[in-house]
Amino acid sequence: MEPPRGFWASLWNFIFFLPFFIGLLILGFIKGIIMFPVIFLIITVAISVIILGLWPIHCFYTYYCILSTKQFGPALKLILSICIAAVLISWPPIGIACSLLFGAAYGLLAPIFATFQAVNEGKTNKFYHCICDGTWSAIKGSFTIIRDVLDVCYHSYFSIMDDIRRQGPPEGKYYEIRLLYVPLALIAGILGSIVDLPVISVIALCKSPYMLFKGWHRLFHDCIGREGPFLETICVPFAGFAILLWPLAVVGAVLGSIVSSIFLGAYAAVIVYQESSFWFGLCYIIASLSIYDEYSNDVLDLPEGSCYPRPRYRKKAPSRTTSRSISFSRPSSFKNPPARTSSLNAPMLELKPLELADALFKECQRHGEVMALEGIITLKDIEDAKSKRDRGRVISVGLPAYCLLQTLLRSTKANSTGILLGDNVTEITSSNRPKDTFFDWFLNPLLIIKDQIKASNLSEAEEQYLGKLVLLSGDPARLKNSNIGPEPESELRRAELDALARRLQGITKSISRYPTFRRRFESSMKNILEELAKKNGGGEKSGSTEPQTVPRSKSMFARIFSQKSFKSRTNGEGPDQKGETCERDVEIA
Structure with missing residues (x-):
């Protein structure tokens, strides 16, 4: 509009x-x-x-x-x-x-x-x-x-x-x-909190009226001119609500500054221990006041600098390039800000914060259903994931990590600059990613792994082997007995794939610890349980933990990676004496 x-x-x-x-x-x-x-x-x-x-x-x-x-x-x-x-x-x-x-x-x-x-x-x-x-x-x-x-x-x-x-x-x-510096560090941390708490509280209280009126001035200006958050009709109620609640935001900022001053001053203990000098800790206590003052000036668009001294509190002074990058002084782009409406007029698709999570859970459900039908995922895996923390990593960590691997492989083959989601249309890049620090912790490492996979130039057999490592690393016995995907002949290549698998599983395990993950993941597991019930024909009870036979085949991985190639190169055989279904090894061209 x-x-x-x-x-x-x-x-x-x-x-x-x-x-x-x-x-x-x-x-x-x-x-x-x-x-x-x-x-x-x-x-x-x-x-x-x-x-x-x-x-x-x-x-x-x-x-x-x-x-x-x-x-x-x-x-x-x-x-x-x-x-x-x-x-x-x-x-x-x-x-x-x-x-x-x-x-x-x-x-x-x-x-x-x-x-x-x-x-x-x-x-x-x-x-x-x-x-x-x-x-x-x-x-x-x-x-x-x-x-x-x-x-x-x-x-x-x-x-x-x-x-x-x-x-x-x-x-x-x-x-x-080093126990020798622990008492000195504790003394410096306590002194830092005692000094920074009252001084920073006074600074925050003195600057709060300016923050209140500056925020109201910007919001009312945008409201009358229909700019900024008031540009779209649907955003008008929320932006108007922000005008009424702006004093609460100012109070929250002041309280946040007061609370953070305790930790900012207590960081003097870290300085004393790292630099092995009580004097540098005292210097940091004085410098922390200047650091907060400069930071608050940048946030409120006040003149740069601070009236507080900023003594040196590190033995090794940072380089000029580093000091510029970590300085709180505003960059030149802040001095000449772009027009507020120009960027909003240009159409740009900014993804919702849970877009990547939704795509991950959909992929888990899709791949999980396929693996359940193939016998790779059993009812025992799901029961272990529900009741036992140590066992069941094939479901709780291996399956999400495997889905992330498929997403990265698909993005690599499509020459995507970001991460291509399951619909092959939505792409997460550095420009449209959610503007939250939380996503930087996981999105950037995934982009690095994607670049590493692209540089490795994996063959189809190596992709299958990497998928096996990512999925079954939580169950060493099944990983050892499984014949899904041949191992690379080169020991260096195996080490590279092992490192990629461990890194991807580590990121997935970190993601699984955050709120909403387990709840949303369990809802996807319900659909996999339904597929297992259909496969078993209702013969097994949902609470049974009897392990099912895992077929020693490459069919599941080959179908997921290249269904057409698998169908043209696989010849099935009849059941053997143990009742297991064996298939010929897939010949990788």
Whole structure:
């Protein structure tokens, strides 16, 4: 939609949308007040029960993993045991307090936002959705939040601690700490927090009025001129809501600055330990005030620089290039910002944050159904993935990693600059990726692995072998007995493929620890269970854990990689005496 031209056209659009926005806001507030106590009680009570119920287990298992791991030395284990005691003691009150705040915010704001979303384009009977949206859907959303919190506190926590306990020391040397500098580091960290907390709090409070009026000035200017967030009609209610809530954003920024000042000052302990000098820690305490002042000036578009001194707190001064890259001073592009409407007029497809996740779960369901029909995935794999953390990695890690591998192979063969999703149309690149740091942690490593796969120039047989490694590495016995995909003759080539498989499984395991993953992944597993039930003809009960025979064939991998080539080159044989179905090895051209 083109923005209105001229003052009178802009004023008329503003007057036209103002009562529309106020009506939706009042309706949303009414629903929020009605649903607030129910949602608040559900979220607060459930999360508090989860935290308090798992707290004894967290305490025991945390100390067990730290004391039994081979990564840390004796002195480091002692220091960690003392520090973790404070964390474990403070976790229940902090977690319950956060559940209170989140339950209150979600209970009030979820119905309001659902009311605004009810007038979105493409919805029929908008009046009905304005009245009903945000009631039962908000209650279901609260149970979804509880489920995600439970997954993080139980499955993600134990997965992380198991890795700490099992992983050996890197390069045969465990991590150790120098006890001589620990007292000095603690003193510097405490001094840094004591100094930075009041000073940074005063700086944030002094700059908060400017942030309040500057934000209101920009939002009202965009509202009258229909620019920025007010350019599209559907965004007008949300942008108007941002005007009303802007004081809360300023308060949140001030509180965030106060809380972050504690950690910013406590970083002096790290400086003392790294530089082996208490003096450099004191210098950092003074420099941290200048760092925060310069950063806040850049955020608020104030003049560069700071009135606080910035002494040197590192023995090795950073190079000029490095200092420019890490400096908080605004780059030249901030001095001459582009027009606010020029970029919005150009059509650009920006993917939703969960676009990659949705594509991953669809691929897991599709490949999982094929593997279930082929016998590669058994009912025992799914049962192990549900009930046991150690076993069942073929499903919980191997299958998502295998789907990511297929996505990267498909993107490589299509000469895509980014990652080509399952529909072969949607492509995630550096320009349209979600603008969240969370996606940089995983998207950039996947792009690097894709470039490595492209540089490796894998043959079809090597692709099949890599797929076997990625899928079955969680079950060494099946990996050893499987004949799916011949091993490369070169030992160097096998090492390269093993490294790619481990790296891809590591990224997948990290992704599986984040909220919503387990819940969404289990919904995909239900469809695979249905395929297994169809294959078995209802003969096996859903709770049975009897392993099924895994056919020693390359058919599944060959079909997925090259169905036409497989059909033209595979000759089936009859069943042998053990009842297993054997097929001839596929000859790779």
